[in-house]
Amino acid sequence: MYQQLAQVISQMTAPGEMFEIRETEVAGQTLKTWALAPPSLRDMWLGTASHGDKDYLIYQDERWTYREAHEQVARIAGWLTANGIGQHDRVAIAMRNYPEWLLTYWALASIGAVSVGINAWWVADELEYGLQDSAVRMIICDRERLERFAEVRKALPEVRAVAVRTDTVPEWATPWSAVLQSEPSIPEVAVDPEDDACIFYTSGTTGRPKGAQLTHRGCVNNVFSALFATLSQINAQAMIEGKEPTNPVGKSQPQPAAIIATPLFHVTANNAVAHVFTITGGKLVHMYKWDAGDALRIIEEEKITNFSGVPVMSREIINHPEFAQRDTSSLRILGGGGAPVHADLTEKVMRRGGATLPAQGYGLTETCGIAASSWGIFLNDKPSAAGRILPVFDVKAVDAEGNTLPTGETGEICLKGPQIIKGYLNRPEATAETIVDGWLHTGDIGFVDEDNFVHLVDRAKDMVLRGGENIYCTEVEVAIFKHDAVAEAAVFSVPDERLGEEVGAAVVPVEGLALSAGEIRDFCADKLAAFKIPRYIWILDTPLPRNASGKFVKRELQNTLDIAEAG
Incomplete structure (x- = not known):
């Protein structure tokens, strides 16, 4: 079956085909790129x-066609331009997954400005950090984020605010209705493929998130990667099963439709779903x-054809008591990313989903989205694989000294391609450490097999993967250690049936001082987003285990602490 997959890939990437691959010089390197990818998100x-007049954005009882969305995007672009936002300027988008998120995003892309995706769960202190770090000139936010911005705006006197979906607009903010009253106008700008398109924050091991600089080239190549990932494996499966291949986004097919289920300030929802469904005329x-x-x-x-969220969402859909009563016949893909799709979920989708295929994508913020994928029979055959590497990427596993390992040997997974980020904003040292000679060091430990599927076995980075959200243990430890009664603290992952992993913390109080799990959670409430606060906390009266170099041995804590005894 993998011979047929390789044959399909070779045919689809041949010269003159939609997914032709060409070599492109990028910042002194020769990279493989999709030949027909547009130069920028503006062009896209x-x-x-x-x-x-196709449906584009739906939210509850509100609907936008593509025509209506284009008119509003042009009005937003006109207002931004008239209010001093120009090419390369940064504007923060801080809101729930409202349609205004995407309308603002496309307006910024259209004028060559840069969208800064703000984590909607950030508390005021985190919001202040993100706005200062990215040096935004404006924040466009909903009611909850407007309230948090109000707490810190004195520290950001140059940042203007636009208020979305709120009945109460302070005098220092501009109501969204005023923006939409502007004349539609998109200026002519020349956007370079290597210009920043957006900045998304990814958790850092030093206690503060890093702003990843996603380029226009990276984003538009990701769209083609995502489309190729679907079509190549669906066509290969059809060949293997002796069926005629079908193009799920062809004119004879129903309009592609997806749910925006994960936050738009992450590449999963924004790049892998919203970008792809927009270019294909989806809903x-x-x-x-x-x-x-x-x-x-x-x-x-809404006759949804594709669902992609974190795997727990797909699991909750097929396990829901109404699953059998609802008409899910339109669903062609039920998948996930941001965490492993376990084998039992793949089997359940294929068994209970009718014509629905299970799917899994592997990628990072640092790859502008998808880098590998596995669908249908290939995911079922290699349930432990994260996916087949997309053909515009080079991949290798390296040992601790950076030496490339033979096929099948385990090391750190490294990727090179047009979707690798430009770097981390204001973090030259972190950039140089993570991207070496064009190779992105992912921090994921695994191996590449003979069929070019990557298998992940561990994570080099000290991280909890909670329902698709990366939570770095150091960041949580930094917050806990600010409590005067804490002598020692170690944060680590705890297995969780629903979310994959939860945050656990072992804490030793200062001798003579009392401390409870509830006090720690309350103390962290204004220092960490709620999802980062440990669910399981053990208050211990003996020192935490350490290795010879003095580091806490978290694996020993994970193996010996009883969840039933956690506070």
């Missing part, structure tokens, strides 16, 4: 005007918050 967005349905029952209703009513 402007090209979608041809979708006209995007926004949810106020995740609810599997509501997702099933949306799948039935």
